[in-house]
Amino acid sequence: MASSMDELECFKVGAQVEVCLEEVGFRGSWYAATVARAASRRTGKILLEFHNLMSDGEGRKRLKEFVQVVLVRPVPPREAHRAFAVSEEVDAYHNDGWWEGVVISVLEGSRYSVYFRCSREQMDFAGSDLRLHREWVHGNWVPPLEEDPSHT
Structure with missing residues (x-):
């Protein structure tokens, strides 16, 4: 998670990110989003447009929400064809x-x-x-x- 304003360079408008949701039922989950408005130094919040979360019942309008920048991170890297072990x-x-x-x-x-x-x-x-x-x-x-x- 972001911890200083210097690290916010990767959270420019248009950047692909993930956000940790803290609401009950969503704890421990990360959702893909695009930065719609850069982080405010005053509030520490960033405006995100979610890729898969919708704000309407028909599933046509993507959810836009201000979230604390400390809950945002770049999209993590993935190794192709990685095998996983017990306890990982x-x-x-x-x-x-x-x-x-x-x-x-x-x-x-x-x-x-x-x-x-x-x-x-x-x-x-x-x-x-x-x-x-x-x-x-x-x-x-x-x-x-x-x-x-x-x-x-």
């Missing part, structure tokens, strides 16, 4: 967002069983619907992007 923290794509969970078992066919602490649910996912969980800390990803051995 992952983000799983579900219900139009990325949800933080932990791999509790490796299944056949590149599938994984993931447990979500926030909702106390367990679900199975294809490896293509998972990414390694990363935090945005002082302008860097933790853990950093892994080197692809095929490119060395």
